[in-house]
Amino acid sequence: MQTKFLLQESQMPKYWYNLQADFPEPLPAVLHPGTQQPVGPSDLEPLFPMALIEQEVTTEREIEIPEPVRDVYKLWRPAPLYRAHRLEKALGTPAKIFYKYEGVSPAGSHKPNTAIPQAFYNREAGIRTLTTETGAGQWGTSLSFAGSLFDIDVTVFQVRVSYNQKPYRRAVMETYGARCVASPSELTEFGRKVLADNPDHTGSLGIAISEAVELAVQDPNTKYALGSVLNHVLLHQSIIGLEAMQQMEMADCWPDVIVGCTGGGSNFAGIAFPFMGHALRGGEKSRIVAVEPSACPTLTRGRYAYDYGDTAQMTPLTKMHTLGSGFTPPGFHAGGLRYHGMAPMVSHAKELGLFDAVAYTQRECFEAGVLFARNEGIVPAPEANHAVKGAIDEALRCKREGKEEVILFNLCGHGHFDMAAYTSYFAGDLSDHEYDEQELAMALSGLPSVNA
Amino acid sequence: MQTKFLLQESQMPKYWYNLQADFPEPLPAVLHPGTQQPVGPSDLEPLFPMALIEQEVTTEREIEIPEPVRDVYKLWRPAPLYRAHRLEKALGTPAKIFYKYEGVSPAGSHKPNTAIPQAFYNREAGIRTLTTETGAGQWGTSLSFAGSLFDIDVTVFQVRVSYNQKPYRRAVMETYGARCVASPSELTEFGRKVLADNPDHTGSLGIAISEAVELAVQDPNTKYALGSVLNHVLLHQSIIGLEAMQQMEMADCWPDVIVGCTGGGSNFAGIAFPFMGHALRGGEKSRIVAVEPSACPTLTRGRYAYDYGDTAQMTPLTKMHTLGSGFTPPGFHAGGLRYHGMAPMVSHAKELGLFDAVAYTQRECFEAGVLFARNEGIVPAPEANHAVKGAIDEALRCKREGKEEVILFNLCGHGHFDMAAYTSYFAGDLSDHEYDEQELAMALSGLPSVNA
Known part of the structure; x- marks a missing residue:
């Protein structure tokens, strides 16, 4: 038995499978929030390396x-x-x-399945730092792990309430060599603004995303990584x-x-x-x-x-x-x-x-x-x-x-x-x-x- | 690569290996603490089922x-x-x-390798309850896991300082259905004695062992389990x-x-x-x-x-x-x-x-x-x-x-x-x-x- x-x-599979190749109807376009016109690769370039942007839109079946x-x-x-x-x-x-x-x-968890290739493609593109957000800590841990293997510095904005309540998660991220920051933080303009309004703010995933994105777009050697949805x-x-x-x-x-x-x-x-x-x-x-x-x-x-x-x-x-x-x-x-x-x-x-x-x-x-x-x-x-x-x-x-x-x-x-x-x-x-x-x-x- | x-x-191996079969000199005898004479199986029977006592002394190479x-x-x-x-x-x-x-x-950890057979042999001998002690919680977790699979109630005496400092370990034991008790406890005579002297006693492995053993010897349907040494x-x-x-x-x-x-x-x-x-x-x-x-x-x-x-x-x-x-x-x-x-x-x-x-x-x-x-x-x-x-x-x-x-x-x-x-x-x-x-x-x- x-x-x-x-x-x-x-x-072990040598190719990932892309359902976009088999959809009977194509995915609706992604729209620019200002113009409401379909976004192009250049709109996403401040955040992601080109290899990942290509994977975002390709309809090839096997990658x-x-x-x-x-x-x-x-x-x-x-x-x-x-x-x-x-x-x-x-x-x-x-x-x-x-x-x-x-x-x-x-x-x-399953999160390293994407943290590893994201770190790899960023490293290939010459990126030295990745920023991301984490709530419970599962994704932050995975990207920290990936960063340790591909020599990428990882900064994780962890929602402050989780940062305080789940010290073990933070310890794992630090063991992998990542920097784990309680969000809202003093590291970003947005974080400072939130803290100015409320110094005891416990944070939210929305704020942590904004902080991670703000750091990424400021520096051409820094990109942003997301653990789901895309x-x-x-x-x-x-x-x-x-x-x-x-x-x-x-x-x-x-x-x-x-x-x-x-x-x-x-x-x-x-x-x-x-x-x-x-x-x-x-x-x-x-x-x-x-x-x-x-x-x-x-x-x-x-x-x-x-x-x-x-x-x-x-x-x-x-x-x-x-x-x-x-x-x-x-x-x-x-x-x-x-x-x-x-x-x-x-x-x-x-x-x-x-x-x-x-x-x-x-x-x-x-x-x-x-x-x-x-x-x-x-x-x-x-x-x-x-x-x-x-x-x-x-x-x-x-x-x-x-x-x-x-x-x-x-x-x-x-x-x-x-x-x-x-x-x-x-x-x-x-x-x-x-x-x-x-x-x-x-x-x-x-x-x-x-x-x- | x-x-x-x-x-x-x-x-997967079908036999365990017993180094006693290959020792060039036999193990020194185990002595009774009172008589200093070699112990026999009956001395150990209040604590362990006979199948485990036999494994304790056998010089067969493969079990x-x-x-x-x-x-x-x-x-x-x-x-x-x-x-x-x-x-x-x-x-x-x-x-x-x-x-x-x-x-x-x-x-x-490796602890379930022995927790599982210990639970099995106890269940075969009609035992319904096992007691044990745990410090950090690794062994207590393993025996709790084993108990859940062989329908044995497990009572774990966890050193009080660990019980308070490591609530996650306790939660795992309880998830497996075990009863986890802070030691010293009110459940045993020895525990009550320790608490009478010092109600704030933080416990020790020695005290926890004494409590686990005390419960085991009182009831013929209860035995004791140890996670190492033997x-x-x-x-x-x-x-x-x-x-x-x-x-x-x-x-x-x-x-x-x-x-x-x-x-x-x-x-x-x-x-x-x-x-x-x-x-x-x-x-x-x-x-x-x-x-x-x-x-x-x-x-x-x-x-x-x-x-x-x-x-x-x-x-x-x-x-x-x-x-x-x-x-x-x-x-x-x-x-x-x-x-x-x-x-x-x-x-x-x-x-x-x-x-x-x-x-x-x-x-x-x-x-x-x-x-x-x-x-x-x-x-x-x-x-x-x-x-x-x-x-x-x-x-x-x-x-x-x-x-x-x-x-x-x-x-x-x-x-x-x-x-x-x-x-x-x-x-x-x-x-x-x-x-x-x-x-x-x-x-x-x-x-x-x-x-x-």
Whole structure:
């Protein structure tokens, strides 16, 4: 009874997969926030190296993974695919449950899949410094790790409340040699302005983005890096699904259902897009389910419209499922899923009917995560608990319907840095705070007028 | 250029290896603390199930790993062996550095290798509850994990100061369903006595052991579990070295030098004993190096003598390298290496000249760990940093001597739960506290008179 399906290094994919090649309709254009005209490469050049801008727009199906990136991937990839025998038994389901585990990366999540190539392409372009923002710390850790390997200085603006509450995350970033700065900070004009108004400001992701971008555009040797949402980020994550396809074949199975959790969309795209493309090209079709938190229900309650990527409304306009850039989700524990928008490619796929979306409250997700930990051993990150919950519900449906379906889900990271959330869960301190309906309505009414 | 050497599940060892079969001289007897006569199985029965007592004394070379244990091992085993290409390059050494990585287990260290079989054999014997103690939390986490899989209630007495300082560890244990109790506690007579004298007592490993043992001996359905030192624990850890032997063959290399860190001795024995036995049976001989903290230098400064395993002097007497059961090592960050004694089998092997020992201070070990993290990506546990430091020093010796030796070390766990130690290191707050010479002399002079 095989539990783990492992690929040898020689079987690691040599190409990323680009769903843009197989979309029946092309992605809507990205618009300049001032002119509302489609942006060109030169608009993005202050922030990203040309190789990544090209990946942002290309419709080529396969993009070669550079050898130095593959060399680093080998530190943890190919990542294992597991059959969850014990969880199946605990649920009494006839379904076969498989999960791809991305927590084996040094940072503990799928984020290094894109941090590594982003660092590589920037280094190739002569960039010596990268700036970024981080909330919970998962992305900041990954970019710090990538910077240490490609000799790039990394400055991470960490939202001040996280900086103070999660000192372990900061310690990991510093161990990798990065500079971790509490945001708002004195390092930027914007940060100084915020602090002048309120010296005790606890920060927000929107402010941290503004600070990171401000530093990047000031210096031609400095660029900015983003950990989700963008097309090139989703491209890099496709390695998850490409490996999983090989591993499902090793297991002599093909998924009837694929489940992933969605915040910005990158781990979901990573597991799902290669299977979507396979079906679009005439291959076997899997039902695909995105799971999001009901406190930030971008796909299930948001509008598909042009919107800004940041709170300060400085980024280009992209067409996506959004709750409005003015929407502030309540403070729940899956920090990686607290984003008002959704990756444009994921949003486009949703509009094309390529997958379904469901929303769960955080307590039912923690309950699922604890059941998973007690049977499979791995303690999932709060974000990953959403995928666990989605997969368990599919398995229970199979039980009710007496169906032996094959379920595959992406376990995008472990929860070792998030144990305070489990403590709150056991103490009964977690609430299923929903968003404020009035605030959502207001945020949606503030969408830019390009949609009118 | 291959980085990772992976075994398939079918290649996972089916037998543990017992060095007792190949010792040129048998282990000294274990003595009853009262009579000073060799202990028999019945003396140990209140604490351990008979299957483990048999493993404690057997001189059979191969002990079959039960199928249900192998099934659980598959959740993370076989564990990977890595070639540290980047570290070699950073050091500019002609040596080839390999490391076996045990941090892939759900608990993040090698400890589940023995927690799983201990839970299994106890369950087979009808035991429903296990008690144990934990300091830093690594062992408590592992036994909690094992208990969740074999339907055994686990009560962990965690030293109160750790219980308060490391809430994440406690949260992991509770996620696995264990009961985690701050020691001294009101649950035991001994705990109540300690608290009556001092209600604010911060606890010690010695007190926690006494509490765990007290609960176990009171109830025939409850036994006690220990995470290191004992022969059966070292036996279970042999799977590390057995896998590494196969993986070194895959890499077409054989280690000239093998390095492991030593506290109680279990991860060191795990990597080293199979290679020692191979040499004792006429195979190729590797030089083996044990690395210990200079603040608790059991092998380099202790005496080889009969001593108690616990501070309260209630355990049987075993012949081992010891600093005296009255010795309290200074509070440094590698909590897993703070033990006054050394596993009797490791001590015996040392007396037989089968390996060398060196001691390092904690700051040089953290320095080595940071260099490792910035090149190989994995942030090692403070304990594992000692092995990293030992391996780096061997690699630098090879550089000086122009030798292309093959170095293998055991990276026994990751540091995700120990990032506060790294924060202290970066802040310059770590001191290289040595032990007190006078205290050591006094502790050694208090060794039981059987040695006279």
